[in-house]
Structure formats: structure tokens, C-alpha cells
Amino acid sequence: MKRTITATVNNNSGVMNRITGLFARRQFNIESITVGMTENPDVSRMTFVVNVDNYRSLDQVIKQLNKQVDVLKVRDITDESTVERELALIKVVAAPQHRSEIEAVASPFRASIIDVGRESVTLQVTGDQEKVEALIDLMKPYGIKELARTGVTAFKRSSKKTTIDNPRYSIIN
Structure with a gap:
């Protein structure tokens, strides 16, 4: 199943590499990823579209992402009203x-x-x-x-x- 996940992160070097590494270790295929600065130049927004086999492993990745030092907030917005x-x-x-x-x-x-x-x-x-x-x-x-x-x-x-x-x-x- 396809899921859309957003993360706001500190705008520091190496953050994207560490986060995509978490997805890779869980063997999630990242279908698309976009990253860009937000209204605050110290914060970036990452949007991932990933294919997952089950919700349990997705929940684990979200929990692990939230433990990362540079991660401010992670949300699975797939079932929400989005732009x-x-x-x-x-x-x-x-x-x-x-x-x-x-x-x-x-x-x-x-x-x-x-x-x-x-x-x-x-x-x-x-x-x-x-x-x-x-x-x-x-x-x-x-x-x-x-x-x-x-x-x-x-x-x-x-x-x-x-x-x-x-x-x-x-x-x-």
C-alpha cells in the first residue's frame, strides 16, 4: 500500500541521508521524496511516498524517525485531507x-x-x-x-x- 509521510527536520547536512537510511533498513521502497526549506530557513519539510506491506512496520519507522535528533515532527498524512x-x-x-x-x-x-x-x-x-x-x-x-x-x-x-x-x-x- 502507498503511504504519504511528511517530516519537518532541522535544516542540517546529513539529515536526509540518515532518514532515508531508516527507510532502506526497513526495506521500504521510496517512490518519491521531496525536500525543501520551509517558511523558517532553519527547518526543512520532507515528503515521502512509500510502499509498505503493513501498518506495523510503518509505525515502527515513524517511531524511529521521531527518535532522530534532527527530526521535529513526523506524520502519515495519507488518510487526511491534503494538498x-x-x-x-x-x-x-x-x-x-x-x-x-x-x-x-x-x-x-x-x-x-x-x-x-x-x-x-x-x-x-x-x-x-x-x-x-x-x-x-x-x-x-x-x-x-x-x-x-x-x-x-x-x-x-x-x-x-x-x-x-x-x-x-x-x-x-
């Missing part, structure tokens, strides 16, 4: 006469052409994994020259009811 996105850059074979067709196929995905060469165009698309996969599948007949993906990054959605002290900005979802 998840992935970025893909897709370089597609594109003779000039096919470029408008490629752009028309990419448009419903809100993908944009970010680079044009003599014989190729590069598309940028963001969205959930299914959206990214669907666009990649549609680009295959044209010929994909190069593909780069970030992997999933995610966090828990805001609560249903949010209010801000200033009545002008009161929000209720």
Missing part, C-alpha cells in the same frame, strides 16, 4: 507544424510551454500524480526526449473553519 502537487518538465519532439497541436493537447492540463528549440518544446505541468501521468501518456506519441519529475510534495489542508482577527479578512470555508 498534493508534483512538477514535471517534459521535452517533446516537435516539428514546427506539430507545435500548435501539442499546445492544444497540453492546454486542458494547464501545462505551459517554457522552452522552444528547433526540434522540440519543453512543457511544464503541475498537479497530482494522475494529472501528470495523463499528460505524459498523451505526449508519448510525439516522442518524449527528456523527462524530469519532482515527486510529490504535500501537507495537510487547512481546517474547515478559519477566522482571522481582522473582520475584513474573515474566512469561513
Whole structure:
């Protein structure tokens, strides 16, 4: 089963290596991993998508992660309401006469052409994994020259009811 786990960690060298080592020792296949600085430059957020055989071994990994000195918080957010996105850059074979067709196929995905060469165009698309996969599948007949993906990054959605002290900005979802 596929699980999405987030961890906030101190932004120190070697932290990612120690954390991925824990997953490797438990023989979890990390399908994707993204790491980036948070609003606090001293803290990074790591998002893992992993395949696990059972909840017991997943619970053990989470407990071991929480014992790490540089780990601030670990959560399995798979069953929670989340915001998840992935970025893909897709370089597609594109003779000039096919470029408008490629752009028309990419448009419903809100993908944009970010680079044009003599014989190729590069598309940028963001969205959930299914959206990214669907666009990649549609680009295959044209010929994909190069593909780069970030992997999933995610966090828990805001609560249903949010209010801000200033009545002008009161929000209720």
C-alpha cells in the first residue's frame, strides 16, 4: 500500500541521508521524496511516498524517525485531507507544424510551454500524480526526449473553519 509521510527536520547536512537510511533498513521502497526549506530557513519539510506491506512496520519507522535528533515532527498524512502537487518538465519532439497541436493537447492540463528549440518544446505541468501521468501518456506519441519529475510534495489542508482577527479578512470555508 502507498503511504504519504511528511517530516519537518532541522535544516542540517546529513539529515536526509540518515532518514532515508531508516527507510532502506526497513526495506521500504521510496517512490518519491521531496525536500525543501520551509517558511523558517532553519527547518526543512520532507515528503515521502512509500510502499509498505503493513501498518506495523510503518509505525515502527515513524517511531524511529521521531527518535532522530534532527527530526521535529513526523506524520502519515495519507488518510487526511491534503494538498498534493508534483512538477514535471517534459521535452517533446516537435516539428514546427506539430507545435500548435501539442499546445492544444497540453492546454486542458494547464501545462505551459517554457522552452522552444528547433526540434522540440519543453512543457511544464503541475498537479497530482494522475494529472501528470495523463499528460505524459498523451505526449508519448510525439516522442518524449527528456523527462524530469519532482515527486510529490504535500501537507495537510487547512481546517474547515478559519477566522482571522481582522473582520475584513474573515474566512469561513
